[in-house]
Amino acid sequence: MNALFKRVSQTHYWIEVANDKYDKQFNFFFNSQHRKQRLRSIPLHSLNNYDLNYLEKIIKEFKLHSNLTINFVGFTDLKWPKSNQLIQRKRDLLE
Secondary structure, eight states: OTTTOOOOTTEEEEEEEEEETTTTEEEEEEEEEETTSOOEEEEEEEEOOOOHHHHHHHHHHHHHHOOOEEEEESOTTOBOTTTOOBSOSSOOTTO
């Protein structure tokens, strides 16, 4: 991920975590979008351990090392096991 983060001005960077209900895994993407250009999304990793407790630990650890925004997709109506807070605040467009 560090190699992808270039700190280019007028570019928005964020991480997207997708809940793949069909393959029972969580997919991570590095997204960037320069002003007036198309979105660029690069697959980073897939977690085959399909457990929200485990994902919560991974996200917590990630936030200690990065200030990038994390967007969640496919987590509608799901809550973090420890904090009981909603994971995804807004609904997916495809739902």
